[in-house]
Amino acid sequence: MNRALRRGAPVALASAAALLLAGCASSSAPDASETPSAADCMDVSSGSLSDGVTVDGEFGASPTATFTTPMAAEELERTVVIEGDGETTTAGDDVNAIVSAFSGTTGEQVFSQPATIKAGDDTVFEAFLAGIDCVPTGSRTVTVAPASTLYGDTGNETIGVAPGETMVIVVDVQEPLKPAEWTENVPEVKFGAEGEAPTVTLPDTPPPAEYQLKVLEEGDGAEVQSGDNVTLHYQGTSWDTGEVFDQSYGGDPAQFTTDAVIQGFGAALVGQKVGTKLIVTIPPQYAYGTDASGGELAGQTLVFLVEIEDTAPATDAQ
Template structure:
């Protein structure tokens, strides 16, 4: 599942940060790393002939243009510094805003290019990404030639176009220090009474949400289908839910947790506003359905995940909640 409900998770980086994590390319990362004094020491990668031969053009912090001889089979992990930043030097445990761009070593095709928020010395990151960013000064651009063993190994990552055993070229712009934003107060949903979709269940309890042939609501509205009797969700809680997201306009499911059988956990302030607002004040065990207008979802303009400008409907089952 693409976890499309995350506030900063365009589908392109199924890549969300999951592609950067060691051990499981499909793992769901924290939305934002937390600075910690327990972070490991930073990697100190060395440059090599292959990383030195990669040319990178384009404005710092923007999508770069990269050129190198293909096919490229990396001879070890190599990182070259293309721009030496003059900002403050980062330390283990610091969190930075980074632009990560990835290119297939065999074809030279761009795989991914988008912002990420990453921790220095974070041992949960794949070695190749640590080599690209660890303890570099803000304002630095690096290029890393990553062999399979430092990235996706013999499995590759078909979701972004990396075959088994392929090398990858990574360009990393370490833009600035990450500053935790002030939380935005969540709106309060009104009761949903008209044109509420029908929810049915199969033998395994997997829901089907049937969108009516009617115009969507322009307001954030919620209907409790079954009220739970557990703890009440507070703003900022880490909430565990099963959910299914449906695009009102296309009537298609765009994200859900039921197929894999495992619920998702995230903070009420780490998801789109309408979804977080639907959780706060509800009790564990509650089943609900909420309609979210574009301005409380992914905005009124077209977005990279295809959900901008659309009214979204989520069916939600609240499994657990815990204070952050």
């Protein structure tokens, strides 16, 4: 299918990041000048509304949030409900997180997905930046966000956010993501003739719980850096169904930046060299989340075969 989304990322790879971008929303979004300086922490503190939110659920999974509705906030509030013990996030960091948003009007969950957010990025809504700003990894934060820090007076009809609606955002700030070496129960891969799709045969075993990667053939070209625009061929298979759900084979190679795709896919590319062929297994918490109701591929373990053809800094590729 290879349908284009943000920065050319195919639908089956696109992360929740598109929901977090001020540039993708209404004209009521805050100007870049209102975003805190990249050199400083944001000026946001806890308040009665954020302190009044109760969050339950395992860290790194889709949580529940309980609070009095309807909620109407006038300013941004953030409470750290779990303080981690990892490195503190700083401007410019690519922060791995589970982002869960709830309607301040009904209390219902709007979405819950993994996402990679660049701290201090002035293209990201202030409300989402607050959840990852200057906190240790391993932290869980609750942000109460007035419409002025999110989707403004027009809302976001696509995900069901009403005009002017306050949102409650729960963010689990995770450790940097790096796959383990995949040594057992690695699928069998057969590459066809040029232009033909390869065949990936999954072993008859339960899906691996770990995020794992195996390099099938190491390239000798330039190394992929975080945020690079990468050109590649890929094939995605669901371990749960055994079906190929998307691939670029049979057409032109795909091209997108490493931060425009699901966490487990982007992290698998960083540090690899052009010419490399690899296979990676991505558990739900690094793909489309553990909540099976969150979309077609949510709750599933995904396997991607990848051939890296080129890489370049995103600014050079535009």
